[in-house]
Amino acid sequence: MTATGREATHAGRRGLLPLLGLLVVILAGLSLAFGEVAMGPARLWAGLTGADEMASIVLWQIRLPRVIVALLVGAALSTGGLVMQAYFRNSLASPDLLGVSSGAAAGAVVAISAGWTVVALWVLPLAAAAGAAVATLGVLALARRGASGERLLLAGVALNALLGAVTSYVLSTGVVLYERNAQLLFWLLGGLEDRTWLHVWAALPIVAALALVWPLGRRMDLLSLGEREASSLGVEVRGLRRRMLVLATVLAATATAVAGIVGFVGLVVPHGLRLVAGPEHRRLTPLCILGGAAFVLACDLAGRVAGGLRLGIVTALIGGPFFLWLLRRRT
């Protein structure tokens, strides 16, 4: 790229955040308006304010929770990807490729099949978090920090296979349990159907974790260029790494607990934004929050317009080719 082209991108960066914010608002509006009962702006307003009772029920009980869960899941997965990429110093790292999402899903599946989820609402997210934590530890053991992209991805392949086997085993132990298996399949395909306010509450840890990522941004910049280098420049690397790992796990696990495995968001969004806005984490974090929210909202909307394609399928249809393009570009 030429110097002038680069400076032009610099100038274009400033408008990006409000632009993404606007995009999120528009997509959220469209998401609320679109459905079996299509609504124009007037009816949408009447529904939200309660003036139109029928629209009000549809919006408040069905569409609003779905939109909020979509926002939180998108923000969590893309920001979780951003943190993992800085942690592993590898732009191909993301919760799903490294098996963290599979771990969360395996945890959820085990909890559901064991009947623990009947006990309390918080059991499911907790089981997902435990599964994600196990997967994270697995990745750490298999691929050391700063490992080559290939090594890291191979570790992810191995973990995904292993955790997939756990899930498949649970599924195969009760093929006649159709209802339970339908519930299990939900985690594996990822989706936002029938999300309620309970899921919104369950997703709230995402908000806390997102708020804690930004203050780490400057240190993540230094860490992403090398662990010893960051340490020699004055960063307390050990504490930083621990916090990043906890935040990335909480983000990926909570998102997976409320929406199942939604792939490629953590890869596509941070990567795309980095190309446009540069690698600085304090700038990327808010962009990833809005960009991830917009991406998941758009994919969910596209899937509904296409006649009920599940979210996880749409993100994979977009993310898969993007990932292949990235691999090609790297070599």
Place this chain on the structure above:
Amino acid sequence: MNGQPLANALSIRRASVPGRLRPVSLDVAPGRLVGLVGPNGSGKSTLLSVAAGLLPTAGEVRWAGRPLADIAVPERARQLAWVPQEARWEFGFTVRAVVQQGRYAHGDDEAGVDAALERFDLGALARRPVTELSGGERQRVLLARALATAAPIQLWDEPLAPLDPRHGLQVLGLARELTRAGGTVILSLHDLGVARGLDEVLVLADGELKAAGAPAEVLTPARLLEVFGVRASTGPGLILELP
């Protein structure tokens, strides 16, 4: 100073790293320009990392008389700058952003950043992503960042290896300038001819410190044959200097 001798800039007592460095002790006085030589795999990088406090080690490391354990990480960054042998950079931070990271422990200010860039002819590259640079250019970015830290102790791991002759001479000139101002520079290198012109030389082989002292005493033909397996002779070679 109460008539007491000045504390050593760097003092190492029986520091070791299993399998890579046998117990080593050494002292470097402030204002010295020290060369660290040894065959590949002799432990030069390990010793520099230990001295920089970046590798856990048995024994003790002191900077300016203070045990490393007593110096908090941010203060360490203001005391000592370490330049790795090579940087593997995944993310495209600009040259200027990477050099500015040298100021992280100084409240993330901008002091001396532009001067450091100019010093290494990086002004024109300031806005380029570091991922697009050549090996020599990357090395200059690392050195500029170390310079920006304004740390009195500078440890450079093979800074000359990827550099062209002119930039190599500039680096040596800078090292000389820093030591004259009271700083301490230790750099590892393979060019024994250059090493001969430094204040002191440390010779490592098989993770063991074989000799330390003035170049003329340390780099004897017998030792060069023993450590490097080369026969040394002096004669009219090619002499390079900055115009």
